[in-house]
Amino acid sequence: MGDLMVEQAYVQPTDVTNPTVANLQARIATAIDNNPAPGTGTVLNRVKFWLQLPKASMFHSGMVDADCDPRSKGVGSALSAPAARYDSADLSAPGDVAAKWAGISSALHGDRAVTLKGPTDHVGGEKSLFKQDNGSGFHVIVLLATGNDSGPGGRPFFLVFDPDVSATDAARRAWVTKKTNGDTVAKVSALTEAEAIAQIKLMLLGAQGDVFGPLIRKYYFDTAAGFPAILRVGTGD
Numbered sequence: 001m002g003d004l005m006v007e008q009a010y011v012q013p014t015d016v017t018n019p020t021v022a023n024l025q026a027r028i029a030t031a032i033d034n035n036p037a038p039g040t041g042t043v044l045n046r047v048k049f050w051l052q053l054p055k056a057s058m059f060h061s062g063m064v065d066a067d068c069d070p071r072s073k074g075v076g077s078a079l080s081a082p083a084a085r086y087d088s089a090d091l092s093a094p095g096d097v098a099a100k101w102a103g104i105s106s107a108l109h110g111d112r113a114v115t116l117k118g119p120t121d122h123v124g125g126e127k128s129l130f131k132q133d134n135g136s137g138f139h140v141i142v143l144l145a146t147g148n149d150s151g152p153g154g155r156p157f158f159l160v161f162d163p164d165v166s167a168t169d170a171a172r173r174a175w176v177t178k179k180t181n182g183d184t185v186a187k188v189s190a191l192t193e194a195e196a197i198a199q200i201k202l203m204l205l206g207a208q209g210d211v212f213g214p215l216i217r218k219y220y221f222d223t224a225a226g227f228p229a230i231l232r233v234g235t236g237d
Helices: 021-034 043-050 068-078 097-109 169-175 184-189 193-205
Strands: 016-018 114-119 138-148 156-161 216-219
Touching: 021 193, 043 068, 043 184, 043 193, 068 114, 068 138, 097 114, 097 138, 138 216, 169 193
Parallel strands: none
Antiparallel strands: 016 138, 114 138, 138 156, 156 216
16 A cells, blocks of 8 residues: 555454444445435436446546545435434644544444545555546545444444445455446446446445445544645546
8 A cells, every 4th residue: 555545454243333333234235225216317327326436347447437525425425314424524624633533433423424535545445546646636435433443442443435446456356247347337327226236235235244345444544643635736536
């Protein structure tokens, strides 16, 4: 991983989260079933509501979109219902960092998803196609819970949903299936609604027996420090 990137790992069965893993799994599954509302829009719109997609599943030709900010707000609201989404304060701006993290934790413990913006090479995945050589650009992720490795007293983490399917090797493998291999717009548009929902659930909830899918990861944030400033050269994602 790059020097700036927050350390990340996948959830283990012994890890403990607040809200609980069972609560989150049920909430996520219900949100995917109901958002967007069944029978509305196109299958491509449904998948893009949840996932940030490559133009081709072999990840050689960039991404279909760069709208992580509005997507995170839509996903955050869907994962918070009936509570309200919480948009975190800017962690790169001057201010009481501890108070900002306390506000984030309080919202999470109230079943509210939290949107969080940071430099792409700080909060993105190690394989993300959005990382730029000059370090510019931003990414928005959605926090779901606080947690501890192997239970109380273990190393603290935040549970995060990163919609970018290019983010990690595991995410790339889960995305590339017989039904998604090739031009993304064409392949996704050919899915049935049931197939699209199944693919989204694979990315977030994993296969049977998994704790979560490859887009939901542990982030070990340094809650005593602010984020690096976002470089505005180029575009965000």
